[in-house]
Amino acid sequence: MKILVPIDSYPERYWLSYDHKNSIDHLKFLECSPVSPNEGLTKLSFKRKVSLKDFRKFDYLFSDGPDVVSSRIADLISSSDFASNVQFVSCELAINGDVYLDYFVINYLVSEVAFDMDRSQYKPLIKSVPDGPKKFQYIVLKDRKPNSGIFRSAESNSHVVVSDEVAEFFKSNSVVGVEFVSEKDGI
Structure with missing residues (x-):
């Protein structure tokens, strides 16, 4: 992913x-x-x-x-x-x-769990709701094949995640404007 x-x-x-x-x-x-x-x-x-x-x-x-x-x-x-x-x-x-x-x-149209929450760094967006939305400082993806080719992360719907095959599809079709990373820092 x-x-x-x-x-x-x-x-x-x-x-x-x-x-x-x-x-x-x-x-x-x-x-x-x-x-x-x-x-x-x-x-x-x-x-x-x-x-x-x-x-x-x-x-x-x-x-x-x-x-x-x-x-x-x-x-x-x-x-x-x-x-x-x-x-x-x-x-x-x-x-x-x-x-x-x-x-x-x-x-x-699809949301799927994608983040490795044990290796990612985050804190609650609202301190009084620790299980609510999270603010991520560092994101690591799970090491698995997703069910969907392209989707929003269930952990943070502002992040779009793709399968390795879709990343290759974008690269092989010379899509200009995006790139794909396994980890994201400094959010």
């Missing part, structure tokens, strides 16, 4: 701004359940101008809401063995004032 993270060289200027006021509640994308098109639109933009040519080289994008993928990646995943693990939600991406419709919010 591997944790999906932004590449080290992911430009801060490519961090998308999610339109929280006029879009589907971003927390819906952490629930690991399908989002209905009737729930509304998803809109994202940049806070400042970017080079369209350079930006369009990225396939996997991060935001202050849900993650976004290019239509190329959506097509690749849709024809893969792990397509049932995700949903692609159409979005409007405003780049330098123009709206692009060839990007999708990626909604992860």
Whole structure:
């Protein structure tokens, strides 16, 4: 298993701004359940101008809401063995004032236990609820094959985890914007 993270060289200027006021509640994308098109639109933009040519080289994008993928990646995943693990939600991406419709919010539909809690370092997010949500300082994954190809970690739903096969799928298809790690430090 591997944790999906932004590449080290992911430009801060490519961090998308999610339109929280006029879009589907971003927390819906952490629930690991399908989002209905009737729930509304998803809109994202940049806070400042970017080079369209350079930006369009990225396939996997991060935001202050849900993650976004290019239509190329959506097509690749849709024809893969792990397509049932995700949903692609159409979005409007405003780049330098123009709206692009060839990007999708990626909604992860599966949650699975993935962290080695004995080797990971964490503390309760709320001291009075020690068995509640946790704040992780260091994450180590379990040494096992997951049931799903790509999923949210049950221990921390903000972390996306993939099987070794899916990590290789992303690498062999030259997906730009993400990399995969077995351990995560300095969270």
